[in-house]
Amino acid sequence: MKNIVEFGPVQFIRGTKGGRYPFCNSIFLESSGILIDPSSDREILKGLSKKVNSVWLSHWHEDHIMHLDLFEEATLCMHELDTPPLKSIETFIDWYGVGDQNKPELKERWRKMLVEMFNYKPRTVILDLEEERLELDGITVEIIHTPGHSPGNLSFYFVEPEILFLGDYDLTPFGPWYGDRHSDIDQIISSVNRLRQIPARTWLTGHEHGIFESNPHQTWDDYLKVIDTREEKLLAFLSQPRTIEEIGEAWIVYGKPKEPIEEFKLMEQISMKKHADRLIERGEVKYSDGKYVRS
Ligand SMILES: [Zn+2]
Missing domain, CATH: 3.60.15.10 (Ribonuclease Z/Hydroxyacylglutathione hydrolase-like)
Structure with missing residues (x-):
């Protein structure tokens, strides 16, 4: 190359x-x-x-x-x-x-x-x-x-x-x-x-x-589709109430724990918080007592 x-x-x-x-x-x-x-x-x-x-x-x-x-x-x-x-x-x-x-x-x-x-x-x-x-x-x-x-x-x-x-x-x-x-x-x-x-x-x-x-027609679609896939996975994970820490440990963005763990966990949490906020805005998730859950 x-x-x-x-x-x-x-x-x-x-x-x-x-x-x-x-x-x-x-x-x-x-x-x-x-x-x-x-x-x-x-x-x-x-x-x-x-x-x-x-x-x-x-x-x-x-x-x-x-x-x-x-x-x-x-x-x-x-x-x-x-x-x-x-x-x-x-x-x-x-x-x-x-x-x-x-x-x-x-x-x-x-x-x-x-x-x-x-x-x-x-x-x-x-x-x-x-x-x-x-x-x-x-x-x-x-x-x-x-x-x-x-x-x-x-x-x-x-x-x-x-x-x-x-x-x-x-x-x-x-x-x-x-x-x-x-x-x-x-x-x-x-x-x-x-x-x-x-x-x-x-x-x-x-x-x-x-x-x-x-x-790259299809590649544009696939690239944006990743956002929906992550959001669907989060919604499924929120069938039970979860804290943002628990959500971070589901590794929905990175797929598996990555080193250095603290740094990546924080990025997972921040990414997932953005998805959770979108879901709250759409009325699909609610937040109370420090936990997110599917409505
Ligand atoms: Zn960059």
């Missing part, structure tokens, strides 16, 4: 470990010196560092910024709504919901992981990218605000080669991810439905194989 795949002016850089977490796939626009999501392959990115004038982020998550430390001289650009965690490590950790847990050791582990594994350094100067069409050297880019995975999540449509970069709407069998404080299931559904209307020829994603050269 080639590590850099060129689609005219757009270079797709495959992440280490096949672009699986904690890595992602990067995009490089050589003609304008723009690198998107610098968490792919450290050696390749090192080789590019002199050519990169600005780094764009699709969103704030750690698996998209691991090698950002190689580009301290470059301008950092992202949607304003996603900038707070880049400016402060405490905010970063808080956005994962860790602050609510009253577990200082969990907070400490996150801090250590962000610094040691993800090379986290706060960035104070960040330029805002908004939904707009930019005529760059050699390529036109449409920046599309696609919130849900994160509040300021961005997707990029490269007009001339008709390439759509989907970032973490990655069309994997795992399905959409919404395990932190500000991710939003309804927004994810709207954003994915918007993205699938764009008449691209090539679709690139932030994780795993990441290249679709024909319209």
Whole structure:
């Protein structure tokens, strides 16, 4: 499998470990010196560092910024709504919901992981990218605000080669991810439905194989269907009253316990809480005495 795949002016850089977490796939626009999501392959990115004038982020998550430390001289650009965690490590950790847990050791582990594994350094100067069409050297880019995975999540449509970069709407069998404080299931559904209307020829994603050269019709459906499947499983599990801790231990999102267990359990709980709230709103679940149960 080639590590850099060129689609005219757009270079797709495959992440280490096949672009699986904690890595992602990067995009490089050589003609304008723009690198998107610098968490792919450290050696390749090192080789590019002199050519990169600005780094764009699709969103704030750690698996998209691991090698950002190689580009301290470059301008950092992202949607304003996603900038707070880049400016402060405490905010970063808080956005994962860790602050609510009253577990200082969990907070400490996150801090250590962000610094040691993800090379986290706060960035104070960040330029805002908004939904707009930019005529760059050699390529036109449409920046599309696609919130849900994160509040300021961005997707990029490269007009001339008709390439759509989907970032973490990655069309994997795992399905959409919404395990932190500000991710939003309804927004994810709207954003994915918007993205699938764009008449691209090539679709690139932030994780795993990441290249679709024909319209991934069925894959879009399967990807969104995961949300319904998780919600159905939760509803079935709530035939008896359950606390959010018990719901987290059912591993409906991840399928089985994952290490580090505390971190993943929290993401399960946060994801499931969002489903439970949707079910309450629809009158299918009620909450009392600290327990959720099917109505
Ligand atoms: Zn993400």
